[in-house]
Amino acid sequence: SSGTDAQLAILMALGLGPGDAVITTAYTFFATAGCIARVGARPVFVDIDPATFNISPAAIERFIEEHCHSGPNGRLVDDVGAIVRAIVPVHLFGLCCEMDPIFKLATQHRLHVIEDAAQAIGAEYPRSSGAEPAGTMGEAGYFSFYPSKNLGAAGDAGLIVCRDAVFAEKLRVCRQHGMEPRYFHHSIGGNFRLDEIQAAILNVKLPWLDDWSAARRTIAEAYRAEFTRCRLLDHVALPSEPFRDRGLTNHHIFHQYVIRTSQRDALRQHLTDKNICTAIYYPLGLHEQECFAYLGYSGGDLPETERAARETLALPIYPELPLESVRYVVDSIAAFFCPTG
Structure with missing residues (x-):
C-alpha cells in the first residue's frame, strides 16, 4: 500500500524487533528509520559519502570496528548491547549505493541487506555479472509509487x-x-x-518508465552543459555520477537533481524571487530529529550528513521539463553568483 508499508512488512517478516539494531543512513526520508523504530529495533545511523549523498561503506565498516564486538553465536553486538541484524542502504535521488563493499561487510558479519529503492526504480548498479537493477540485489528491496516518484500512482502505493x-x-x-x-x-x-x-494506474504507466528515465537523463545532461557554459562549477557541485562510464543504461535516474553550495539558503531565495521552485531534501539529518533523541546522537556526530543538510538544493526536473527552462534556471543561478551589476 506504500513504500513505508513495504519496508515495514519486510522488517516484520524477518522478525526484527526489540534488542536488534539496523544500520542505515540519517540522510533520507524519515520512513527508512521510522519503520525500524516501529518494529522495536534500534536505528544505527552512519555517515554518507559527500559526493553521492549515499551511505558510506567506509562509515559502516568504521562503526563495526569501533562500536561492535562478536556476541552470542558469532552475531555482531553493538556497544549498547543490541544485536546488529541488517543494513538498509538507501539509493538516494536515483543513484545506487556502492553495493559490493556493503555486501562484503554483510556477508562477513551475517547481516541482512534490505534495499531502499523508493527513489531509484530502474537505476542500475555495475556488478561483475553485469548491470543489476536497484532493489533486486539484496535479500529484499522495496519501492515507492507515491505520485512524486518517477513512476507514480494516483495515491500511495508500494x-x-x-x-x-x-x-x-x-x-x-x-x-x-x-x-x-x-x-x-x-x-x-x-x-x-x-x-x-x-495497480491499474501503475500498469498503464509502467511501459513509459524507460522513456521517462531517458528524458530525465537528457535534462540532467542539459543542466551539466549549462552549468559548464556559465562557468559555475567553482560555485556549485553537481550530482555525482560515479557509474557514468560503466556501460549502464540507467547509471542514474535523477529522481531529484540536487546541487550543493555553501550559499544554499540565499540562492534558494533568489530563485524563488525568479519564480523557480526548488526544494530541500533534507533540512535536518534523522539523527538530530527530536523523535530520535533517545538514541543519543548530537550535532557533529555525522558531519557529512549535517553539511549536506545545510548545502543541498533540488532544482526542477521532470520528463517534460523544456530545455529552455533548464537554461533559465541556470542563467538565474549565474546571476546570483556572477551579478553583472
Whole structure:
C-alpha cells in the first residue's frame, strides 16, 4: 500500500524487533528509520559519502570496528548491547549505493541487506555479472509509487521484491494481517494491500518508465552543459555520477537533481524571487530529529550528513521539463553568483 508499508512488512517478516539494531543512513526520508523504530529495533545511523549523498561503506565498516564486538553465536553486538541484524542502504535521488563493499561487510558479519529503492526504480548498479537493477540485489528491496516518484500512482502505493520463494510467501501473508487461510492468523501482519485502482494506474504507466528515465537523463545532461557554459562549477557541485562510464543504461535516474553550495539558503531565495521552485531534501539529518533523541546522537556526530543538510538544493526536473527552462534556471543561478551589476 506504500513504500513505508513495504519496508515495514519486510522488517516484520524477518522478525526484527526489540534488542536488534539496523544500520542505515540519517540522510533520507524519515520512513527508512521510522519503520525500524516501529518494529522495536534500534536505528544505527552512519555517515554518507559527500559526493553521492549515499551511505558510506567506509562509515559502516568504521562503526563495526569501533562500536561492535562478536556476541552470542558469532552475531555482531553493538556497544549498547543490541544485536546488529541488517543494513538498509538507501539509493538516494536515483543513484545506487556502492553495493559490493556493503555486501562484503554483510556477508562477513551475517547481516541482512534490505534495499531502499523508493527513489531509484530502474537505476542500475555495475556488478561483475553485469548491470543489476536497484532493489533486486539484496535479500529484499522495496519501492515507492507515491505520485512524486518517477513512476507514480494516483495515491500511495508500494512494491517488494525478494529472491527467496519462502520469504516471498511470508511477505504475502504479512501484508494481510498474517492471515492464511481466511480468518486464521499465524503471525501478526498488517493491512498492506495495494488497491486495484492504484495497480491499474501503475500498469498503464509502467511501459513509459524507460522513456521517462531517458528524458530525465537528457535534462540532467542539459543542466551539466549549462552549468559548464556559465562557468559555475567553482560555485556549485553537481550530482555525482560515479557509474557514468560503466556501460549502464540507467547509471542514474535523477529522481531529484540536487546541487550543493555553501550559499544554499540565499540562492534558494533568489530563485524563488525568479519564480523557480526548488526544494530541500533534507533540512535536518534523522539523527538530530527530536523523535530520535533517545538514541543519543548530537550535532557533529555525522558531519557529512549535517553539511549536506545545510548545502543541498533540488532544482526542477521532470520528463517534460523544456530545455529552455533548464537554461533559465541556470542563467538565474549565474546571476546570483556572477551579478553583472
